[in-house]
Amino acid sequence: MVEPWPAGKKLAGRFSRAGEGTWGGMGVVYRATDDSHAGRAVAVKFLWPRDSEAALRGYRAPTSRELRRFDRECEMHRRFGGQGVPAFVHADLSPPRPYLVTEYVDGEDLHAFLTRNRPTLSAAACVVVPLLEVLGRVHGAGVVHRDVKPANVLLARRDGVVYLTDFGIALPQDPTATRYTNGRTPGTIGYMAPEIHRGERNPGPEADLYGVACIAFQMVTGRLVFEAGHSDYDLARLHCEERPPLLSDDIPTLPSGIVDITDRMLAKSPTDRPPLELALEIWRPLLPSPGDPAPRPGFDPDPTLPHRAAHTTAAPPAAASPASVRRPRVHRRPVGGPTRSALRNLCAEAEIEVERGEPGAAVDELTAMLVRAEQCLPGAVREVQGARLIVARAQLLRGETAAAGRTYRDVARRLADAQAGTETGELRVRAQLGAVQVMAAEGSPVQAVADDWRELTEGLTFWPGPGPSHQIMELCREVGVEVEELALDARPGEVSPGLPETIHKLLARLNSQLDEPRRN
Incomplete structure (x- = not known):
C-alpha cells in the first residue's frame, strides 16, 4: 500500500530516495540519502495517516490535530536526538505531505x-x-x-x-500541554x-x-x-x-x-x-x-x-565460553558497598539536618547511598527502611511532596507484615503516618485523610506490651492536629457529621497517653 517514491525525486532539494518504505505508526518511513552530506543515509517519515475508508488508496489528508501531533514528534527529535534517540536532521510540515528526517539506524x-x-x-x-x-x-x-x-x-x-x-x-x-490524541491514550x-x-x-x-x-x-x-x-x-x-x-x-x-x-x-x-x-x-x-x-x-x-x-x-564469537553465558560473572552480589556502620553514621547526620529543617549535603549523600545499601545490605531491613523515612521527611521539607509520598508508601508496603510492638512495626506506622501527611499536603479528600489517620490511631491502642513508643505517639498527635484543622475548615457535606469531635476525642486520648511515664 506504499506509493512509490518517484526515481530521482528530492525533498527540499537535498534528500533522494534510496530504499523501500515501511509503515510506522501514523506514517511511512523511507531510507533516503542526504545529498548535501556526502550521501549519508537518513530516515524520512511522512505523515501518512490511513483509515478503513482510505484502505484502497492507503492515504488520506491529515487532520489539523494530526499535524500538530506530528509537529510535536519533530520537536521531540530536536530536543532529544542523539544519545539513544535518532538525531534530528530536517522537517517540513507544509502540505500536501509533511515529513520528518532523522538519522538512519541500520x-x-x-x-x-x-x-x-x-x-x-x-x-x-x-x-x-x-x-x-x-x-x-x-x-x-x-x-x-x-x-x-x-x-x-x-x-x-x-x-x-x-x-x-x-x-x-x-x-x-x-498540565497545560495540549493533547493531540483523541479519547483514551x-x-x-x-x-x-x-x-x-x-x-x-x-x-x-x-x-x-x-x-x-x-x-x-x-x-x-x-x-x-x-x-x-x-x-x-x-x-x-x-x-x-x-x-x-x-x-x-x-x-x-x-x-x-x-x-x-x-x-x-x-x-x-x-x-x-x-x-x-x-x-x-x-x-x-x-x-x-x-x-x-x-x-x-x-x-x-x-x-x-x-x-x-x-x-x-x-x-x-568462537572464543566465547558457554559457562560465562550460563553463569555471568556479574551475577555476584556487589562488593565494596556501604556498611551498616556507615549507614547509621550518615543517618545520624541527615537526621540532624532534618530536625533543623535544613536538609542538605548529608541528606543528599544518604539518598545516593541508599541505592547501594538496598543491594549490599539485604539483612539490614530496619536500618535501610529507617533511612528511607529520613529521606522522605527531607523530601517533604523541600516541597517534593510526590517523591515523599512514593517513599512513604513504598516503605509501608515493604513492611506490611511487620509485627505490632516491634521496631519494624513502628517504622511501618511512621511510614503510614507520613503518607497521611502527604495526602493532606496534596489536597486529598479530607474524609479520606481523616479515616486513614483515625484507623492508625485506633490501631495503636491495641499494641502489645507497653504499647507504642513516645516518639510514635508524638508523631501521631502531630499529624492529628493537621487533620483536625482540615476537618474544621471543611465545607458542609465534605466530611461526615461529628468528624471534628471524633478527632478531638482521639487527640485528647493521645495527650493523656503522652502524659504517662515515657517508653523510649
Whole structure:
C-alpha cells in the first residue's frame, strides 16, 4: 500500500530516495540519502495517516490535530536526538505531505530481534539499561513517551547501540500541554501500564517504567507478562487486576534483586513503582565489561557490543565460553558497598539536618547511598527502611511532596507484615503516618485523610506490651492536629457529621497517653 517514491525525486532539494518504505505508526518511513552530506543515509517519515475508508488508496489528508501531533514528534527529535534517540536532521510540515528526517539506524527493532533470539540475562541488561538511561533523560525534561514497546526499540547492526523511537504520542507532563490524541491514550495493550488501561489521560513517567518492565520480562523469560491469547479486553483486565508472575517463577536461579525490581516496576499503582534511578542501579551490574567474550551463540545485532568493546577489541564469537553465558560473572552480589556502620553514621547526620529543617549535603549523600545499601545490605531491613523515612521527611521539607509520598508508601508496603510492638512495626506506622501527611499536603479528600489517620490511631491502642513508643505517639498527635484543622475548615457535606469531635476525642486520648511515664 506504499506509493512509490518517484526515481530521482528530492525533498527540499537535498534528500533522494534510496530504499523501500515501511509503515510506522501514523506514517511511512523511507531510507533516503542526504545529498548535501556526502550521501549519508537518513530516515524520512511522512505523515501518512490511513483509515478503513482510505484502505484502497492507503492515504488520506491529515487532520489539523494530526499535524500538530506530528509537529510535536519533530520537536521531540530536536530536543532529544542523539544519545539513544535518532538525531534530528530536517522537517517540513507544509502540505500536501509533511515529513520528518532523522538519522538512519541500520538494524532491526527489538520485536524482530526477539523472534530469533533468546538473550542471556547480561544481554537483556544491555537493552534495559540504555533504555532506562534514555527515558531518564526524557523524563528529566518533563516528557513521558507513553508507548515503550519492543517495536519502538531499535538495535543498530554496526555497533549494537540501543535507540528509542516513535515519539508520536509522547506528551509533556506540563498540565497545560495540549493533547493531540483523541479519547483514551493510545499505545500497545501488552505493554501499557494499568493506569493507561483505566483511562488516565496524563500518565506519569512511571507508565514508561512499566513498559520497560514488560520488555525486561519478555527478554528474560521468552514470554509476555500476560499472554496475548486473550481478547484485548481480557488482556487489559489482566494488566489492571491480576498479579504479574515473578521472573523467578520461570527461572528460579535469577538474582533476587532483579526479580524484586522487575516485580516492583510491574506494580499496579504508579506510586508503588520504584524510582527509575534505583532500577538502573540494580540492572547495571549485569552489564558485561570491556574485553568480555561475545555471547555464544552470537547476536546480530549484538546489544552487548558497546559494553564489551568500550575500550578493547571484542573477542570473536568462537572464543566465547558457554559457562560465562550460563553463569555471568556479574551475577555476584556487589562488593565494596556501604556498611551498616556507615549507614547509621550518615543517618545520624541527615537526621540532624532534618530536625533543623535544613536538609542538605548529608541528606543528599544518604539518598545516593541508599541505592547501594538496598543491594549490599539485604539483612539490614530496619536500618535501610529507617533511612528511607529520613529521606522522605527531607523530601517533604523541600516541597517534593510526590517523591515523599512514593517513599512513604513504598516503605509501608515493604513492611506490611511487620509485627505490632516491634521496631519494624513502628517504622511501618511512621511510614503510614507520613503518607497521611502527604495526602493532606496534596489536597486529598479530607474524609479520606481523616479515616486513614483515625484507623492508625485506633490501631495503636491495641499494641502489645507497653504499647507504642513516645516518639510514635508524638508523631501521631502531630499529624492529628493537621487533620483536625482540615476537618474544621471543611465545607458542609465534605466530611461526615461529628468528624471534628471524633478527632478531638482521639487527640485528647493521645495527650493523656503522652502524659504517662515515657517508653523510649
